Amino acid sequence: MGVTAALTIILFSLMALIGGLKGIGAFISLWLNVAVLFIMITLISLSFNVYAVLLIGASILLTITVVSTGGDEDTTSLALLTSFVVMLCLLVLIVPMGKEAMAFGFAVESSEALEGLSLGIRIPFLQLGNAAALLATLGAVAEAAVAMATGLMALHRHGQTLTNQGLIAAALDLGRQIIGTAVNTVLFGFLADFLALGILFMKLHYSLADIINAKLFTSTVLSLLYAILGVVLVLPVTVLGYKFRERSSKSTK
Known part of the structure; x- marks a missing residue:
């Protein structure tokens, strides 16, 4: 075995x-x-369109992840709505930032492993890098969305009618507990990925300027920042989704 x-x-x-x-x-x-x-x-x-595959595939991944938590229908729907909105917001940010950062494609450190291989594979490396950056954020976003939605829906089920100020205060209290844990999870994942990369930079005697300008380092840091930003965005988006759902339910009664 x-x-x-x-x-x-x-x-x-x-x-x-x-x-x-x-x-x-x-x-x-x-x-x-x-x-x-x-x-x-x-x-x-x-050679299918990268962004079309990304949007469909990422939506399926988020749906599977959120539904598998086993929450009730209201919590699941709110978490899914939050996850989809945050995913689209991140995609809108990642596309121009990926182009400006120029951190896509193979790095110089990979040249020895790629020697003798053809790079004419007709895949847009910029779009591929953007897709990888977005996929790296989905786990943290889904986890934070489920936690926030569960907390807010628990208040709703216990019959606590909150004013806007009370809702914001409750959401901030939940957010402080959830975001800290989620950001630490993302950070530890980054440190684990950067461990081997840091050893490589040390062996190659890179200066601080070389490390900051290295494509591998830039792409890794950008993925970390995207994930943290996604977790932070979950807080206001969940509150807005909760208010929208509350108003919709009142209008149908």
Whole structure:
């Protein structure tokens, strides 16, 4: 038995033992997301429009991730609405920023590994880099959206009718607890990715200016900033979505 198979069995056993049906659902959603990513990569490699594949695939990934949390219908719908809006906002930001940063494509450090290979694969590296940057934010955005939506809907279910000021105060209180944890999760992921890259820079005797201007470093830092910005955007978008849902429900009564 390989290491991957053994770890998969251990992960499934622990998730089923601790999480029960929700744990099994989360495990299934993990592999569904892997399948969606594989299909996205295949479609992009076949020269389908990158942004069309990205929007459809990212929407499916967010839906699977949010639905697999097992929340009630109201919480799930609010979290999905928040996730989709934040995703579109990030895409609008990432597209021009990716072009300005010029951090797409292969870096100089990859030249030795690419020697003898053809780069004429007819895939727009700028669009591919933007797609990778957006996909890297989805996990943190979905997690924060579910947490915020759960907190606000819990207040609603307990019959607490909040004024605008009260709603903002409650959302800020939830946001301080959620955003801190989510940002730390993103930051730790960045540090794990940067560990090998930092060792490479040290071995190559890069100066601080060389590191800051390195394409690999720039793309990694941009992904970190996009993810943090996405988590921060979840707070106001969830509040607005909650107010919109509340007004819609009142108008239908």
